[in-house]
Amino acid sequence: xxxxxxxxxxxxxxxxxxxxxxxxxxxxxxxxxxxxxxxxxxxxxxxxxxxxxxxxxxxxxxxxxxxxxxxxxxxxxxxxxxxxxxxxxxxxxxxxxxxxxxxxxxxxxxxxxxxxxxxxxxxxxxxxxxxxxxxxxxxxxxxxxxxxxxxxxxxxxxxxxxxxxxxxxxxxxxxxxxxxxxxxxxxxxxxxxxxxxxxxxxxxxxxxxxxxxxxxxxxxxxxxxxxxxxxxxxxxxxxxxxxxxxxxxxxxxxxxxxxxxxxxxxxxxxxxxxxxxxxxxxxxxxxxxxxxxxxxxxxxxxxxxxxxxxxxxxxxxxxxxxxxxxxxxxxxxxxxx
Numbered sequence: 001x002x003x004x005x006x007x008x009x010x011x012x013x014x015x016x017x018x019x020x021x022x023x024x025x026x027x028x029x030x031x032x033x034x035x036x037x038x039x040x041x042x043x044x045x046x047x048x049x050x051x052x053x054x055x056x057x058x059x060x061x062x063x064x065x066x067x068x069x070x071x072x073x074x075x076x077x078x079x080x081x082x083x084x085x086x087x088x089x090x091x092x093x094x095x096x097x098x099x100x101x102x103x104x105x106x107x108x109x110x111x112x113x114x115x116x117x118x119x120x121x122x123x124x125x126x127x128x129x130x131x132x133x134x135x136x137x138x139x140x141x142x143x144x145x146x147x148x149x150x151x152x153x154x155x156x157x158x159x160x161x162x163x164x165x166x167x168x169x170x171x172x173x174x175x176x177x178x179x180x181x182x183x184x185x186x187x188x189x190x191x192x193x194x195x196x197x198x199x200x201x202x203x204x205x206x207x208x209x210x211x212x213x214x215x216x217x218x219x220x221x222x223x224x225x226x227x228x229x230x231x232x233x234x235x236x237x238x239x240x241x242x243x244x245x246x247x248x249x250x251x252x253x254x255x256x257x258x259x260x261x262x263x264x265x266x267x268x269x270x271x272x273x274x275x276x277x278x279x280x281x282x283x284x285x286x287x288x289x290x291x292x293x294x295x296x297x298x299x300x301x302x303x304x305x306x307x308x309x310x311x312x313x314x315x316x317x318x319x320x321x322x323x324x325x326x327x328x329x330x331x332x333x334x335x336x337x
Contacts (some may be wrong), residue, residue: 030047030126031045031047031048031050031051031125031126031127031129032047032125032127033045033048033127034113034122034125035064035122035123035125036122037080037083037084037120037122037123039063039065039076040061040062040063041059041061041063041064042060042122043056043060044059048127051098051106051127052096052098052104053099053100064076067096067097068097069095069103072094072095079108079110083110083112083120083122083123084120086112087112088109088110088111088112089108089109089110089111091107091108091109093105093107093108093130094106096127104131105129105131105134106127106128107127107128107130108125108126109125109126110123111124207237207239207242208236208237209235209237209245209273209279210230210234210273212237212242212245213230214230216246216249216250217253227267227268228268228271229268229269229271230271231271231272231273232271232272232273232274233274233275234273235279236336237336238336238337241312241331241335241336244308244309244311244312247305248309251305252283252305252327253269256269256285259289260288260291260324261286261287261324261325262285264289267285267286267288267324268285268286269283269284269285270283270286271284277333278330278331278333278335278336279314279330279331279336280328280329280330281329281330282327282328283326283327283328283329284324284326285325286323287324288324290322291320291325292320293318309329309331312331312332312335312336313331314329314330314331314335315328315329315330316329316330
């Protein structure tokens with residue numbers, strides 16, 4: 001053993017038990033506080049200084065209530081009563097107040113302190129800051145609630161898709177093909193909310209409308225007929241609205257490819273978006289075959305559009321002019337969050 005280590009060992013042996021205990025308390029990462037049975041602070045370690053902002057010289061001799069919020073004074077009285085009764089309190093989660101007035105969430109473990117005759121003369125408190133753990137738990141709960149909400153919303157939409165299909169489709173193959181395409185549109189919206197697929201997701205669960213438009217149109221890139229331009233003001237759209245708008249855009253581009261401007265090699269679709277206290281979208285088709293307003297029963301796609309737009313308290317109108325179909329989609333700001 002080196003001389004330096006021998007000296008350190010000898011110094012350690014020379015310390016009394018009380019000194020050892022004091023050294024351990026002072027170096028602890030947890031705040032350790034002792035108080036009398038009357039609630040007067042008798043010791044206050046360095047971690048207590050860091051946690052609550054009071055220096056030991058300022059805290060010792062003061063009532064423990066200097067760190068107790070006014071609405072929790074009854075709580076401290078109950079703790080002192082338990083200590084007088086000789087009871088130990090473990091991992092009691094509560095809130096205390098720092099010197100600057102801010103609140104901190106803590107976990108308390110409190111033990112009675114007895115003198116040499118066994119008489120309870122005070123209490124020792126181990127105080128642990130659990131603010132970060134609480135924040136993580138709250139964030140996890142928020143994410144779980146949000147996930148539950150979104151899953152339920154998607155199930156409700158799928159239920160509506162299938163129910164409407166039963167009334168409007170007689171061919172099982174067409175039904176399967178249409179449902180697959182619509183599910184891809186929902187998936188594109190979902191990926192955007194999660195920050196996938198080239199869009200930027202925000203902590204609020206919103207995403208860019210332009211990113212959604214590009215994602216929906218990308219599903220049809222295997223068709224050489226897709227010629228769509230988008231201009232105007234980009235808008236942030238919340239998760240629920242994003243899903244409904246994805247279904248509407250999918251129906252618009254699908255119908256254009258089947259029957260409208262995009263069914264023709266010269267056809268073109270111009271989409272203009274304006275932010276006017278909400279979403280104001282104009283869809284203009286040119287270069288396609290002659291168009292006219294449909295007659296008879298409304299198709300499944302149109303019914304789906306209506307359901308999706310009505311869910312957002314919006315409106316959608318069509319103008320069947322000779323140059324091509326004009327569509328105006330309006331969704332109020334309060335429905336985009």
